[in-house]
Amino acid sequence: xxxxxxxxxxxxxxxxxxxxxxxxxxxxxxxxxxxxxxxxxxxxxxxxxxxxxxxxxxxxxxxxxxxxxxxxxxxxxxxxxxxxxxxxxxxxxxxxxxxxxxxxxxxxxxxxxxxxxxxxxxxxxxxxxxxxxxxxxxxxxxxxxxxxxxxxxxxxxxxxxxxxxxxxxxxxxxxxxxxxxxxxxxxxxxxxxxxxxxxxxxxxxxxxxxxxxxxxxxxxxxxxxxxxxxxxxxxxxxxxxxxxxxxxxxxxxxxxxxxxxxxxxxxxxxxxxxxxxxxxxxxxxxxxxxxxxxxxxxxxxxxxxxxxxxxxxxxxxxxxxxxxxxxxxxxxxxxxxxxxxxxxxx
Numbered sequence: 001x002x003x004x005x006x007x008x009x010x011x012x013x014x015x016x017x018x019x020x021x022x023x024x025x026x027x028x029x030x031x032x033x034x035x036x037x038x039x040x041x042x043x044x045x046x047x048x049x050x051x052x053x054x055x056x057x058x059x060x061x062x063x064x065x066x067x068x069x070x071x072x073x074x075x076x077x078x079x080x081x082x083x084x085x086x087x088x089x090x091x092x093x094x095x096x097x098x099x100x101x102x103x104x105x106x107x108x109x110x111x112x113x114x115x116x117x118x119x120x121x122x123x124x125x126x127x128x129x130x131x132x133x134x135x136x137x138x139x140x141x142x143x144x145x146x147x148x149x150x151x152x153x154x155x156x157x158x159x160x161x162x163x164x165x166x167x168x169x170x171x172x173x174x175x176x177x178x179x180x181x182x183x184x185x186x187x188x189x190x191x192x193x194x195x196x197x198x199x200x201x202x203x204x205x206x207x208x209x210x211x212x213x214x215x216x217x218x219x220x221x222x223x224x225x226x227x228x229x230x231x232x233x234x235x236x237x238x239x240x241x242x243x244x245x246x247x248x249x250x251x252x253x254x255x256x257x258x259x260x261x262x263x264x265x266x267x268x269x270x271x272x273x274x275x276x277x278x279x280x281x282x283x284x285x286x287x288x289x290x291x292x293x294x295x296x297x298x299x300x301x302x303x304x305x306x307x308x309x310x311x312x313x314x315x316x317x318x319x320x321x322x323x324x325x326x327x328x329x330x331x332x333x334x335x336x337x338x339x340x341x342x343x344x345x346x
């Protein structure tokens with residue numbers, strides 16, 4: 001007999017069975033007793049069940065990092081992508097410095113609740129770092145129902161009481177607009193992701209706020225949607241730019257992948273960067289240093305994101321204080337060679 005069988009017999013979810021077997025909060029006392037009684041009647045004795053009179057077990061020293069495979073942003077190979085690879089490296093080191101071990105779990109979004117419940121039943125963690133990049137709030141709340149100690153990374157929901165650590169995406173988009181405006185660019189194009197998530201929407205809002213502040217408007221013919229995680233030239237973008245009667249003097253791209261893809265697309269069209277068009281990215285991934293020309297970008301401090309999230313989670317674990325806080329990590333412009341001042345001779 002398995003946990004699935006007990007869930008069906010008791011008429012509850014697998015996550016509720018896991019919570020009952022591990023004596024965790026998240027279900028009522030009545031439901032917990034019902035699940036345990038159902039298991040006992042059918043001769044099932046879970047090895048993880050904790051009796052109330054048992055002495056406390058030694059504190060668990062595993063922190064679980066959970067990534068949900070979902071869209072074109074968090075793929076099966078997300079951990080090989082520069083931004084997430086760098087973030088994971090920082091998380092691993094900082095978790096170790098705090099006396100814990102980082103267990104990395106990749107779960108299909110459609111099986112999040114059941115798979116995570118099983119992982120926790122097999123190997124209980126002290127807390128969870130959830131990569132929330134493209135997750136809706138209801139999926140984040142599923143994780144909260146399984147474990148009270150949770151910090152969500154790389155997204156934010158203002159109406160939630162949970163703990164979030166995110167990039168200040170609005171500030172970064174605003175800084176991008178200000179930087180290009182101060183270089184004299186008045187006809188600015190916008191390369192946006194065809195997958196809309198919190199981070200991209202906030203970057204767009206900050207960028208548009210800067211344009212409005214400086215009396216500029218975004219020409220709809222200079223706005224293009226592309227795949228967000230490709231660094232190769234994109235054919236649809238090439239056709240769209242080739243059809244323009246005139247070019248913008250600069251492009252702001254919602255991340256560095258899109259910026260690198262844009263540079264390669266422009267090169268294939270014979271358009272020189274930055275002599276004819278400046279290109280500005282966002283994230284400051286490693287590849288920003290090796291593309292030609294080197295990419296001007298909005299710096300995201302992955303080390304600060306990791307340190308803030310881990311320290312917030314460790315504090316929650318130590319104090320048993322599950323009250324949430326929301327933290328934004330500020331950004332800054334890293335100036336390289338893909339952007340230059342506007343010249344009317346272009």
